Amino acid sequence: MAGFETYQEYQRIEECDEDSPPGEEDLLIHVPEGRGDPWHHIKNLDNFFTRISFKTICNVINIHFIGCIGKFSRSLNYHAHIYHFHQKNGFACMVLSEFFELVQFLFVVTFTTFLFNCVEYDVLFANRVVNHTGQSLGPLDRNKVTLPDAILPSEQCTERIQGNSWIIFLLIMAAIFWVYRLVKMICNVLSYWEIRQFYIKALKIHMDELCNFTWQEVQVRLIHLQREHPMCVQKRELSELDIYHRILRFKNYTVAMINKSLLPVRLRVPFFGDMIFLTQGLKYNFEFILFWGPLSLFQNKWSLHPKYKRAANRQELAKQLSHIILLTGLVNLLLCPFVLVWQVLYAFFSYAEVIKREPGSLGARRWSLYGRLYLRHFNELDHELQGRMGRGYKPAAKYMNAFVSPLLAVLAKNVAFFSGSVFAVLIALTVYDEDVLTVQHILTAITVLGVVITITRSFIPDEHMVWCPEQLLQCVLAHIHYMPDHWKGNANKSETRDEVAQLFQYKAVFILEELLSPIITPFILIFPLRSKSLEIIDFFRNFTVDVAGVGDICSFAQMDIRRHGNPQWMSEGQTEASVYQQAENGKTELSLMHFTIKNPRWQPPQESSVFISHLKEKVHQDAQTGPSPQLLLSEAPLCTSLLSNESATGPDNLLASVLAHPVLTASGLPGRNRRFISPSSAASAAASVLASLSSSQQPHAGRSRSHTLLPSRHQHDGLMYFSDHTVGDSMSASDSKVLSQSHSALASEFASAEMSLHAIYMHEVHQQKTQHASGLFQAPVPMRDLSTNSGPQTQSAQTVTLVSPASGRLGGWAEEEEEQGDEEEINSSPVPDQTSRGSS
Secondary structure, X not given: OHHHHHHHOEEEOOOOHHHOOOOOOOOEEEOOOOOOOOOOOEOOHHHHHOOOOOOOOOOOEEOOEOOOXXXXXXXXXXXXXXXXXXXXXXXXXXXXHHHHHHHHHHHHHHHHHHHHHOEOHHHHOOOOOOXXXXXXXXXXXXXXXXXXXXXXXXXXXXXXXXXXXXXHHHHHHHHHHHHHHHHHHHHHHHHHHHHHHXXXXXXXXXXXXXXXXXXXXXXXXXXXXXXXXXXXXXXXOOOHHHHHHHHOHHHHHHHHHHHOOOOOOEEEEOOOEEEEXXXXXXXXXXXXXXXXXXXXXXXXXXXXXXXXXXXXXXXXXXXXXXXXXHHHHHHHHHHHHHHHHHHHHHHHHHHHHHHHHOHHHHHOEEEOHHHHHHOOOOOOOHHHHHHHHHHOHHHHHHHHHOOOOHHHHHHHHHHHHHHHHHHHHHHHHHHHOHHHHHOOOHHHHHHHHHHHHHHHHOOOOOOOOOOOHHHHHHHHHHHHOOOOHHHOOOOOOHHHHHHHHHHEEEHHHHHHHHHHHHHHHHHHHHHHHHHHHHHHHHHHHHOEEEEOOOEEEEHHHHOOHHHHOOHHHOOOOOOOOOOOOOOHHHHHHHHHHHHHHHOOOOOOOHHXXXXXXXXXXXXXXXXXXXXXXXXXXXXXXXXXXXXXXXOOOHHHHHHHHHHHHHHHHHOOOOOOOOOOOOOOOHHHHHHHHHHHHHHHOOOOOOOOXXXXXXXXXXXXXXXXXXXXXXXXXXXXXXXXXXXXHHHHHHHHHHHHHHHHHHHHHHHHHHHHHHHHHOOOOOOOOOOOOOOOOOOOOOOOOOOOOOEOOOOOOOOOOEOOOOOOOHHHHHHOOOOOOHHHHHHO
């Protein structure tokens, strides 16, 4: 009996087949007594942690949960997942969004059918006279057209629809698609409910509190839950990188293929040269062919088909992939008319009102789809990328707006003058007598003139703008983290501006590309993509690794310096990668630093730890010859003005100081005890600040201030508050929560600023290595901050603690010692201890 009870504590996972990661078929799972949660052992963690594309077919997926209630299966698309659920703000928002998507599709189809078949346009445009009969109507009212006069009766409208076979065919196709979407919505709602229960019961996060939790906080609870009640049966410990790998499995492959220029998104167009073309439709087809389609390379959501891992039959597999691509291209060509009609209708209903209300919105810019993939780090979640691109939007817009054609500016001013004059007269006449609006096409003329004026004003440059392209481009780099080497020193050239425009495109260009996508996508699939079939097969074979408890992932996503590092990006002597294996533009190194900063609790592997340690040593070494952090802080207002950053926060001000410091020191601006330095000293300036941030995150003792707010990435709540008094005793629970949220927001800003500084520093060091290899490098003149008492002795950067000001304003910066005056701190700093600086 005791043996039977012991046996009852264990259950075997049965009939896993290909739906379970390798090695899980014969595992004995210990089920603690009384544990009845259905997510105790989750079979498909990929679908649990990440989302399948919105356009994927509702595949039948068996989802096994092992617990005291045993194993149960459900045939549904487990679309809802932890990350997607968090980013979409919970169950109610997700269900409501799905519902209105159905309603929106139904509205577009119904309204379009009504406009084409149920409206009498001759009556609406007054091409046919309508005579109303009635004793109470006056002579003028009898000929007045009303809206019901232009709408056909329902019987006549139905006859028109039934008499058009094309309309019937399109309505049947739309009805089938709508029913499919309805079934998919029901499946999704059921899976959303499961995730909701998981958040409430397992993670202890209620729906009304979900918006108050950051993803990092949810991730910490997931890791703790795995330790107590394992969801993954192969690994006892679930690391941050494991979660990222499951969420971003296919995304990392796509980012790597863009990085290695494998996907054919760069086209040579006659009379236009090289152009980037990547739309949502084309990206959807890439993912369908490679990742989740019925004939894709992956046999399930986490495992590459074994035949693609063997090199023996690569030629045969390439032919098979070529045939699949050809078939997909022909299907796209067949569906082109229907998709094109839908794209035009959807674009018209979406943007017509916006264009009328804000004509200048088409001249606004957005990060292109290619730009988001090109600039994306390995293992970077959507909200992290969105925040980084959001920070880089204003600097990128200012850089692009700095390029104005003088000829176009002259023409725009005159066209705006003539159009504005006519527009003003028409408005004045309308104000004087509203009957002017009844004149034919008068409203059309007013609308067109308003659009022309708005468009022409976009070509007129801002007279207060400062022409400083190199610093603006460096400011863009601080946020986007990537740029080609040939942009350095060529920021004022139109070629560089055109290449930036490929990443940062006009919204009008985005709409035009999406409209043309149904026409161009089939030809890209049939011709350029088919020719790369063998390269794609080789890529997935060479750059796929099997990670225990995770499955097959892109090897670039491991951020392995030894395997994929680039010697020109500070990994010299640490990498064994060939040119084919190296990630381009330092993506491996920058991705590793980004992931480490965003996830400070993550323990990197030995090779990655060696690279990070080497980078820190290099930073501290260069900081010794860099400018004093106090000097950089004192220059913040002037640097912010130079970069036209009016609403900058504390971290933004410091970034501006680092970027503009070489210009100020080399431009001969008056300043006491300031000497000329080489413009290439941005690396040493960034190193000086990074060294200060590093020292401020170490344990502090013997403070001269009673309160110091320091960024500490080692704390889960973001910041460590050092005080001589206990703050928690004097604060209520709500105040503590508000303070914790403020600290978390400030810690996020500090982390972003720290990564921006690392990006600037690593790019500068890379440029120095490249110039040194080509024989063009000249050693920069070290920054010398001389005081009146130090004589000729050279001073190196002083370690300074970055704290918030006494007023408590978020993002503020101040020196630790406030007893001294600002000028005395800047110009009379004592020489720091070299040993202690290096050890920090």
